[in-house]
Amino acid sequence: MFLLDTALLHFFQAMKVENMLRIKEEFDYKSLSRKLEIQLDKLIAENERQQKVFDDEVERINLEALNRVSEVERNFAGALEKERLKCQMEYMESVKKLEEKMIENQQKHGCDGFMQDKCNGEVLASTTGPGSSIVEDVAEVKKLLEKEIHMRKEAQEEVNKLKSQLGQCPDSGEGGGSEILKLQKALADEVRQKKKLEEEMIILRSQMLQLTFEADQMRRCLGRNGSANAYGGLDSPMSQVRDSLNGHKTPVAALFEQVGLQKILALLESEDANVSIHAVKVVANLAAEEANQERIVEAGGLTSLLVLLRSYEDENIRRVVAGAIANLAMNETNQELIMIQGGINLLSVTASRAEDPQTLRMVAGAIAN
Numbered sequence: 001m002f003l004l005d006t007a008l009l010h011f012f013q014a015m016k017v018e019n020m021l022r023i024k025e026e027f028d029y030k031s032l033s034r035k036l037e038i039q040l041d042k043l044i045a046e047n048e049r050q051q052k053v054f055d056d057e058v059e060r061i062n063l064e065a066l067n068r069v070s071e072v073e074r075n076f077a078g079a080l081e082k083e084r085l086k087c088q089m090e091y092m093e094s095v096k097k098l099e100e101k102m103i104e105n106q107q108k109h110g111c112d113g114f115m116q117d118k119c120n121g122e123v124l125a126s127t128t129g130p131g132s133s134i135v136e137d138v139a140e141v142k143k144l145l146e147k148e149i150h151m152r153k154e155a156q157e158e159v160n161k162l163k164s165q166l167g168q169c170p171d172s173g174e175g176g177g178s179e180i181l182k183l184q185k186a187l188a189d190e191v192r193q194k195k196k197l198e199e200e201m202i203i204l205r206s207q208m209l210q211l212t213f214e215a216d217q218m219r220r221c222l223g224r225n226g227s228a229n230a231y232g233g234l235d236s237p238m239s240q241v242r243d244s245l246n247g248h249k250t251p252v253a254a255l256f257e258q259v260g261l262q263k264i265l266a267l268l269e270s271e272d273a274n275v276s277i278h279a280v281k282v283v284a285n286l287a288a289e290e291a292n293q294e295r296i297v298e299a300g301g302l303t304s305l306l307v308l309l310r311s312y313e314d315e316n317i318r319r320v321v322a323g324a325i326a327n328l329a330m331n332e333t334n335q336e337l338i339m340i341q342g343g344i345n346l347l348s349v350t351a352s353r354a355e356d357p358q359t360l361r362m363v364a365g366a367i368a369n
Contacts, residue, residue: 080187087194091152094198098145148200155193196272198263261286261299268304273314280308280320287327297334302341309346315359318350322362329369 264286267279283301286292296302302325309321325343328334338344344367351363 076184083187084190087190088156091155091194091197095145095149095152102142102145144200148197151197155190155197158190200275261295261301265296265299265301265304268301268308273312273317276308276312277317277320280305280317280324284320284324284327287324290331293328293331293334297328297337302328302334302337306338306341306343306346309343309350315354315356318354319356319359319362322347322350322359322366326362326366326369329366335369 264279264282267275268283270276270279283296283305287296287301305321305324305328309318309325312318312321325338325347329338347363347366351360354360354363
């Protein structure tokens with residue numbers, strides 16, 4: 001009986017311990033589940049907070065981007081308008097001056113022709129030779145001038161078109177970027193067009209001055225020596241020197257004063273080969289006078305000529321460049337600069353590749369100087 005009670009006692013104690021362990025495990029599970037729920041709620045709240053902060057930051061960045069795009073559009077529109085007006089004014093002023101000069105020359109030619117016809121009936125016959133060619137050249141230059149005026153009108157129409165496009169430019173950020181790119185491209189095209197027009201304007205000025213100089217020289221020769229000596233006055237290489245000593249400016253000197261050395265040197269880097277050749281000829285004529293040689297070198301003219309000699313394969317350009325270098329080489333200081341910058345090697349290479357005897361003569365003159 002005692003053994004049975006002991007066994008039952010142990011059994012009940014074991015059941016009690018097992019029940020306590022089960023209750024404890026259930027309590028631990030509930031506590032752990034509650035802790036996990038609390039942590040999950042915290043993580044969800046933190047995630048929502050971070051998401052809200054991220055959305056606010058994205059919205060702020062979008063607003064800043066829109067504001068910057070709007071500001072850039074306003075600044076670009078103002079800059080484009082100023083550049084358009086500046087280009088338009090400069091171009092109109094240049095064309096106006098050229099028109100006034102041409103009208104003045106035409107009036108002068110007409111007055112002189114009337115006086116010559118009144119004083120000497122044979123002048124008309126004497127001017128049918130070289131004088132007629134000068135008149136044809138003047139007519140050709142006039143046609144080119146009319147073409148430039150037409151191009152100016154087209155440029156003005158393009159400016160008005162761009163202004164209307166600017167007025168219709170959308171304020172949204174998506175369309176603003178594409179409009180800015182289009183306007184930048186249009187501005188770059190207009191800058192290139194302006195540069196090309198400036199080059200053509202300088203060439204037209206030089207041609208007009210040359211024709212005016214030749215016409216004046218023709219009239220002076222006809223007035224002094226009669227029609228028989230007119231050709232000799234035109235062909236004499238010393239006539240321009242005598243005229244400059246008597247106070248008459250040569251076409252190159254007049255072009256130098258009207259345009260400026262920097263613009264003439266800038267034409268050396270033109271993409272158009274004809275413009276480059278014309279600019280090199282002008283520089284060569286300027287370099288023939290000792291007073292201009294130092295200014296040309298200081299402005300970078302020698303370096304530009306050597307670059308042309310190195311980069312161009314056209315023998316016509318190389319021949320004219322060699323002549324310009326030959327004129328600059330008459331100065332001892334310039335001789336040292338030419339040797340330092342490798343001009344002798346370039347001239348030697350040019351001579352080895354030359355096929356025209358005139359090119360060889362120019363190169364030989366440059367090396368000899």
